[in-house]
Amino acid sequence: MELIYCTKCKIIFNDSHKRCPRCGNKKLRQPFDNDAVFLVYINEQLKADMLMNMLKENDIPFIKHDKSGAAAFRAVFGANFLSIAYDIFVPYSAYKKATDLLVYFKTTKAIEIKFFIIFNYEFFKTI
Numbered sequence: 001m002e003l004i005y006c007t008k009c010k011i012i013f014n015d016s017h018k019r020c021p022r023c024g025n026k027k028l029r030q031p032f033d034n035d036a037v038f039l040v041y042i043n044e045q046l047k048a049d050m051l052m053n054m055l056k057e058n059d060i061p062f063i064k065h066d067k068s069g070a071a072a073f074r075a076v077f078g079a080n081f082l083s084i085a086y087d088i089f090v091p092y093s094a095y096k097k098a099t100d101l102l103v104y105f106k107t108t109k110a111i112e113i114k115f116f117i118i119f120n121y122e123f124f125k126t127i
């Protein structure tokens with residue numbers, strides 16, 4: 001089973017899908033090692049910190065996109081506005097290792113993380 005990549009959503013999924021399950025994009029290609037791939041959506045600071053530490057400890061580079069709009073809220077309500085929401089992306093070359101780490105975290109119940117696993121559309125939901 002091949003994996004394919006939506007350059008718009010930065011997600012990967014199996015090639016039984018003819019279009020991106022998120023955005024419907026039909027222009028899909030195979031992922032390259034240095035493609036940023038969506039790993040997880042996370043909306044609690046503690047969990048975000050734990051996850052990012054875990055990635056660092058495993059030498060997995062990542063990109064964190066702030067999805068909360070918190071910067072705008074902080075401008076209005078002050079620095080104590082704590083709501084956070086991040087999309088975390090990792091390079092495709094590290095994606096398998098990163099998802100293994102997430103699954104390990106989840107199955108050990110050490111932490112419950114809201115996340116997607118994009119290999120299978122069945123998992124394409126927040127947990």
Ligand SMILES: [Zn+2]
Nearest residue numbers: 006009020023
């Ligand atoms: Zn897409």
